[in-house]
Amino acid sequence: MNNALLEIKNLKTSFRIRDDYYAAVDDVSLTVNKNEVLAIVGESGSGKSALAFSVMGLHNRAKIEGNIYFKDHDLANLPANKLNKLRGDDMAMIFQDPLTALNPLMTIEEQIAETLLLHHKNLSKKKRREKVIDLLNQVGIPRPEHTCDQFPHELSGGMRQRVIIAIAIANDPELLIADEPTTALDVTIQAQILDLINDLKENMNAGIVLITHDLGVVAEMADRVAVMYAGQIVEIADVHTLFANPRHPYTRSLLHSIPNIDGGNDKLHVIQGIVPPLHKLPREGCRFAARIPWIDTSAHETNPELHEIKPGHFVRCTCHNQFYFPDEKKKEEQADGIS
Amino acid sequence: MWKFIVRRLLITLPQIVLLSILVFVMAQMMPGDALTGLIDPNIDPAAIEEQREKMGLNDPWYIQYGDWISSALQGDLGQSFRFKMPVTDLVEQRLINSFWLGLVTLIFTYIIAIPLGITSGRYNDTMRDQLITGYTYIGFATPLFIFALVMLWVGGFQLGWFPTGGSVAPGLEPGTFEYALSKFQHLLLPGLSMALITTVNTVQYLRSEIIDTKQKDFIVTARAKGASESRVYNRHILRNSLLPIAAYFGFEITGLIGGTVFIETIYSYPGMGLLFMDSVLQRDYSVVTAVVLLFGIASILGALLSDIILSLVDPRIRIK
Numbered sequence: 022m023n024n025a026l027l028e029i030k031n032l033k034t035s036f037r038i039r040d041d042y043y044a045a046v047d048d049v050s051l052t053v054n055k056n057e058v059l060a061i062v063g064e065s066g067s068g069k070s071a072l073a074f075s076v077m078g079l080h081n082r083a084k085i086e087g088n089i090y091f092k093d094h095d096l097a098n099l100p101a102n103k104l105n106k107l108r109g110d111d112m113a114m115i116f117q118d119p120l121t122a123l124n125p126l127m128t129i130e131e132q133i134a135e136t137l138l139l140h141h142k143n144l145s146k147k148k149r150r151e152k153v154i155d156l157l158n159q160v161g162i163p164r165p166e167h168t169c170d171q172f173p174h175e176l177s178g179g180m181r182q183r184v185i186i187a188i189a190i191a192n193d194p195e196l197l198i199a200d201e202p203t204t205a206l207d208v209t210i211q212a213q214i215l216d217l218i219n220d221l222k223e224n225m226n227a228g229i230v231l232i233t234h235d236l237g238v239v240a241e242m243a244d245r246v247a248v249m250y251a252g253q254i255v256e257i258a259d260v261h262t263l264f265a266n267p268r269h270p271y272t273r274s275l276l277h278s279i280p281n282i283d284g285g286n287d288k289l290h291v292i293q294g295i296v297p298p299l300h301k302l303p304r305e306g307c308r309f310a311a312r313i314p315w316i317d318t319s320a321h322e323t324n325p326e327l328h329e330i331k332p333g334h335f336v337r338c339t340c341h342n343q344f345y346f347p348d349e350k351k352k353e354e355q356a357d358g359i360s
Numbered sequence: 361m362w363k364f365i366v367r368r369l370l371i372t373l374p375q376i377v378l379l380s381i382l383v384f385v386m387a388q389m390m391p392g393d394a395l396t397g398l399i400d401p402n403i404d405p406a407a408i409e410e411q412r413e414k415m416g417l418n419d420p421w422y423i424q425y426g427d428w429i430s431s432a433l434q435g436d437l438g439q440s441f442r443f444k445m446p447v448t449d450l451v452e453q454r455l456i457n458s459f460w461l462g463l464v465t466l467i468f469t470y471i472i473a474i475p476l477g478i479t480s481g482r483y484n485d486t487m488r489d490q491l492i493t494g495y496t497y498i499g500f501a502t503p504l505f506i507f508a509l510v511m512l513w514v515g516g517f518q519l520g521w522f523p524t525g526g527s528v529a530p531g532l533e534p535g536t537f538e539y540a541l542s543k544f545q546h547l548l549l550p551g552l553s554m555a556l557i558t559t560v561n562t563v564q565y566l567r568s569e570i571i572d573t574k575q576k577d578f579i580v581t582a583r584a585k586g587a588s589e590s591r592v593y594n595r596h597i598l599r600n601s602l603l604p605i606a607a608y609f610g611f612e613i614t615g616l617i618g619g620t621v622f623i624e625t626i627y628s629y630p631g632m633g634l635l636f637m638d639s640v641l642q643r644d645y646s647v648v649t650a651v652v653l654l655f656g657i658a659s660i661l662g663a664l665l666s667d668i669i670l671s672l673v674d675p676r677i678r679i680k
């Protein structure tokens with residue numbers, strides 16, 4: 022029954038700004054199952070990377086509270102030497118910016134071989150090179166033997182992202198976290214990289230956490246979706262439910278902001294304002310309330326909890342049935358109509 | 361890479377020509393000329409004029425420059441009126457002495473800078489770092505000649521551990537072990553005094569390179585691979601931070617030149633710096649000109665060396 026690969030329990034990751042700590046990830050609980058793709062979506066600044074870095078233990082000076090269970094370990098309280106055995110081997114990460122994520126002074130071979138060497142100390146040099154070439158082939162690099170001896174600056178952004186993916190999958194991780202793997206790339210290259218991840222997904226035996234802004238990608242690749250806002254998860258559901266019946270006003274705003282080609286109303290709904298900076302974030306009351314000013318929130322749950330409204334569908338909002346967009350007719354009268 | 365080096369060498373040539381013209385013009389503007397110091401003031405002015413004509417001192421400047429540069433290329437830099445010997449011979453021994461002083465200073469500079477810079481950068485904003493940065497601020501604020509005087513007074517006169525002047529104890533036979541040892545002893549205090557002050561630049565530079573590299577994304581990548589903290593430091597942070605330090609090496613040489621003038625004067629160490637100081641004070645113009653020219657060439661070659669080192673160690677240049 023226990024299919025969970027990664028279980029995050031009440032994770033709180035706080036950064037120090039001047040003299041106080043402010044939570045960028047605020048009480049997040051989340052499960053990633055074996056072989057599933059969990060997408061995390063949310064605007065810039067909602068804490069997606071902070072969450073991913075917490076799992077990988079990559080924060081330098083953050084306060085981390087809560088538990089992150091992975092393979093009988095609690096990553097939140099694991100000594101560095103044990104963590105280093107897991108990172109790069111059982112769990113790996115693909116980074117946002119391929120232009121800066123590779124060491125400019127090391128060849129591609131050295132950089133991929135490093136992760137092999139760290140977890141398979143007795144692999145011979147020759148075997149390592151073979152494996153590197155094999156990996157470069159897997160990620161669709163046309164002339165692997167040649168690329169091996171090149172330096173990052175000789176490769177395009179898309180090629181570098183392929184190298185980073187090769188590093189991530191080198192030791193067949195069970196958990197792969199991809200933090201906006203395509204945002205820094207051209208649109209045409211984005212599609213290629215996503216195709217690659219999609220292909221790898223089929224052959225790998227890994228749970229994948231895919232962080233993205235792109236709801237199109239979510240629809241295509243994800244099994245489940247978690248929506249983050251201001252450090253909290255505001256809605257989790259399987260991908261069909263989320264697109265067919267989004268409940269949280271924030272999720273609905275995100276979906277509402279996709280241009281709709283066949284719909285009559287092609288006006289884009291833009292979510293007002295931005296995610297406030299950490300130290301200005303409202304910690305009391307509903308965090309999203311300020312961005313839907315046309316809704317009277319005075320009667321709403323003061324600190325909304327995640328409610329399971331259907332099995333597997335959680336929403337951090339009790340009054341979602343009363344929500345409407347300014348360009349829609351008032352929906353108060355059909356309050357209990359939708360479910 | 362070779363293309364880069366060749367191109368860089370090609371730029372160096374006109375730089376040196378330009379330098380020589382500047383030095384020549386400067387020499388022309390100084391009161392007096394090559395004859396001033398050589399002749400007896402009681403000689404008939406007409407005879408002097410004749411001599412001037414014969415020596416080409418009345419020719420247009422570019423002819424004179426041509427003469428000067430062609431003899432300089434043949435190793436003739438004129439006569440020193442004070443030492444009554446050819447400038448070239450005078451400079452030769454001094455150049456060798458200054459070379460040794462520079463070398464010892466550079467070695468001390470790196471022996472001090474590398475461990476301090478690494479510690480300070482790695483543990484930035486800790487107690488250790490504050491102590492080291494404190495030292496660098498003191499180093500920046502302390503004038504070299506005052507510090508050198510204090511070192512001379514303490515190390516040379518009070519403690520008597522080091523010789524207080526010259527480049528070798530008198531009466532020793534060149535080529536013997538005692539001679540070499542004495543030379544070395546004479547280098548230690550001036551080299552150390554200069555290094556302790558000038559190294560603070562390198563310490564600061566290395567510190568900020570390390571702090572900068574620490575925050576690079578590729579360091580996160582290395583950690584995510586499971587590299588231990590020491591491996592991240594040695595393989596990624598250090599390697600990438602030492603590269604600009606290596607390239608800075610050539611400029612260190614340029615920096616040394618200014619320092620040697622003070623240090624050699626204070627330690628009366630017979631090198632180029634002392635020669636320069638003495639010749640300026642004695643208005644020994646042909647020597648001043650030659651020394652300035654050599655200092656200038658050393659600076660240009662230092663910059664050249666930096667660029668070549670950079671092209672050898674940085675693949676971003678090496679590959680092109």
Ligand SMILES: Nc1ncnc2c1ncn2[C@@H]1O[C@H](COP(=O)(O)OP(=O)(O)OP(=O)(O)O)[C@@H](O)[C@H]1O
Binds near residue numbers: 201
């Ligand atoms: N090291 C840090 N120190 C202080 N604040 C930080 C740090 N890292 C992130 N933050 C803050 O935490 C919040 C969440 O940042 P995070 O990078 O997780 O957002 P994100 O959802 O990944 O956004 P994006 O889509 O732009 O990548 C932001 O307000 C950010 O400014």
Ligand code: SF4
Binds near residue numbers: 271313325
């Ligand atoms: S609890 Fe109220 S204010 Fe908060 S998201 Fe739901 S509807 Fe909006």
Ligand SMILES: [Mg+2]
Binds near residue numbers: 070071
């Ligand atoms: Mg991010």
